[in-house]
Amino acid sequence: MKNRLKVLRAEHNYTQAKLAELLDVSRQTVNAIEKGKFDPSLPLAFKAARLFNLSIEEIFQDE
Amino acid sequence: MKNRLKVLRAEHNYTQAKLAELLDVSRQTVNAIEKGKFDPSLPLAFKAARLFNLSIEEIFQDE
DNA sequence: ACTTTTTGTAAAGTTTATTTGACTTTTTGT
DNA sequence: ACAAAAAGTCAAATAAACTTTACAAAAAGT
Numbered sequence: 721m722k723n724r725l726k727v728l729r730a731e732h733n734y735t736q737a738k739l740a741e742l743l744d745v746s747r748q749t750v751n752a753i754e755k756g757k758f759d760p761s762l763p764l765a766f767k768a769a770r771l772f773n774l775s776i777e778e779i780f781q782d783e
Numbered sequence: 784m785k786n787r788l789k790v791l792r793a794e795h796n797y798t799q800a801k802l803a804e805l806l807d808v809s810r811q812t813v814n815a816i817e818k819g820k821f822d823p824s825l826p827l828a829f830k831a832a833r834l835f836n837l838s839i840e841e842i843f844q845d846e
Numbered sequence: 847a848c849t850t851t852t853t854g855t856a857a858a859g860t861t862t863a864t865t866t867g868a869c870t871t872t873t874t875g876t
Numbered sequence: 877a878c879a880a881a882a883a884g885t886c887a888a889a890t891a892a893a894c895t896t897t898a899c900a901a902a903a904a905g906t
Contacts (some may be wrong), residue, residue: 721826735882746865751884759825760865761892763784766845776839783827798852812894814854821893822864 722781723758725750728772743767784822785844788813791835806830 729739736754740747743764753760760768760780769776792802800840806827819830823839823843827845832839 721829735885737882747883748866748885749864752864755884757885761863762822762825762828762839762843763829763845764841764863765825766784766843769840770845776825776828777832780825782826782827782833799854800852800887809895810853811855811896813851815894820855823894 722756722783724779725754727767729773731736732772742771762774785846786816787842788817788831791837791842795835803831805834 725739728734729736734742736746736750740750743750745764745766749760752758765776765780768779772779788802791797792799797805799813800810803813806813807828807830812823815821828839828843831842835842
């Protein structure tokens with residue numbers, strides 16, 4: 721599962737730590753998801769989508 | 784997290800067992816998700832969305 | 847009424863997501 | 877070049893998703 725978190729983070733000038741704080745997860749979780757180590761839970765995907773005002777599909781891609 | 788799986792199932796005349804088979808999960812998993820016992824993983828949410836030709840947000844609602 | 851199908855539920859086990867703490871490497875600012 | 881900040885990573889622990897087996901309750905078909 722790919723995602724655009726790194727780009728979105730750059731666009732918003734967020735550090736991994738800042739994004740983690742906004743999503744209410746640990747910095748390592750953000751890092752791991754960005755690096756494709758695992759997929760976020762559905763609730764976390766929703767949180768990210770709301771944060772960036774995007775649909776889940778616009779952030780995460782199944783391919 | 785709410786979802787419209789039961790309705791979508793009814794619309795397509797799918798039993799829980801049939802939907803489980805199409806989603807490649809156990810029947811109990813479908814049942815548990817429908818009953819709100821836990822949320823699906825993001826990959827599973829994507830599978831359901833593709834199956835019904837809907838966006839994740841059209842099937843699962845955060846509130 | 848009876849039989850079959852579907853749904854609900856529960857326990858025990860496996861896998862995956864997430865945490866915390868610690869440490870290294872890379873990037874950025876001066 | 878140096879210091880500080882950010883990103884990467886690892887191990888051990890907990891939580892949440894998902895499996896299998898098994899059985900009971902409810903719904904549907906004849």
